[in-house]
Amino acid sequence: MPVTTPTEMERRLRTLTEAVGRGPLAAADEAAWNAPYRRPEHWDLRIEHREAPGPHGPVPLRVYTPIAPADGPRAVLVFCHGGSFQHGDLTMPEGDHTARGVAGRADAVVVSVDYRLCDEPAGGSPARRIPGTAAELDVRAPIPCDDVIAAVEWTRASATELGIDPERLALGGASAGGNLAAAASLRLAEQGRAPAASLLMYPVIHPLNPEATAEETAALAELPEHLRFTPEGMRRMSENHLGGPLEAATARDYPGLGTPEQLAVLPRTYLEADEFDDLRTSGRRYAEQLAEAGVAVEFEVRRGVTHGHLNKVGLPQAAESRDRMAALLKEL
Secondary structure, eight states: OOOOOOOHHHHHHHHHHHHHHHSSOOHHHHHHHHSOSSOOOOOOEEEEEEEEOOBTBOEEEEEEEESSOOSSOEEEEEEEOOSTTTOOOTTSHHHHHHHHHHHHHHTOEEEEEOOOOOOOSTTSOOOOOOTTOOTTOOOOTTHHHHHHHHHHHHHHHTHHHHTEEEEEEEEEEETHHHHHHHHHHHHHHHTTOOOSEEEEESOOOSSSOOOOOHHHHHHHTTOOGGGOOOHHHHHHHHHHHHTSOGGGOOTTTOGGGOOHHHHTTOOEEEEEEEEEOTTHHHHHHHHHHHHHTTOOEEEEEEEEEETTGGGSTTOHHHHHHHHHHHHHHHHO
């Protein structure tokens, strides 16, 4: 078999795994793992803070528009950052750097969504609150997805002002944000208002991850525990998102629970998974489900990276993912 050269992230992962094997992870080891790979990309963009009216209060948005004049209305991506439904914001690299890189590459508008977050499970920290949110509001599904749909509706209604073509709107997200993008796409499609495409990056599609293949199991075998999505961790995150038992979940919460008939209404979908990520099994299985439902789907495993690689500043594979997202937007 040909010998492949480890990626820079794989080399760091090997060092991190060795450090974990020696005992509690030192701050220096954690810092080395999270250090930037290269300098951030620079794109000439106009960045504006806006708000969409939503059923639970205003939804903060950040709109990224190329400064160069356009020949006509641009395509638009509405994008949702990740964070286990409990963390994350518009400034994290997965949100900000992704939006900048896709807008610049595709000459498109990107609308990044600051949806409402769930509090951590009992005993954990309360979530960051969005101004205008009622103090008594307990944020659980479907509230975050409601916010995403409100952002899509605002974007379509603001098409002239934003200089976009509402028929060329893609809806995407990463990790928990990928779940919300997929769930919002399904709800909108059921109403006959589907986006033109879904762009799902290492998404949480099932409340518990499907069984891994032998190749997936081998890739995950030496992943440090704190980088894993264990069955216990998935159950805790999913039940916290739902605000109840997993048995209450529906396809509108986790689209991987949908039947072929339910999923058949979905638009063209791009699914990307990370090689060293338990959620890879969920993405792969969802791609199979979409294909079985007759949905046009493309599934790609980003090799040499762990979950959340879009958060790694200057990582070459993150740039490759932004390349692919931008190419798909150009095709709309």
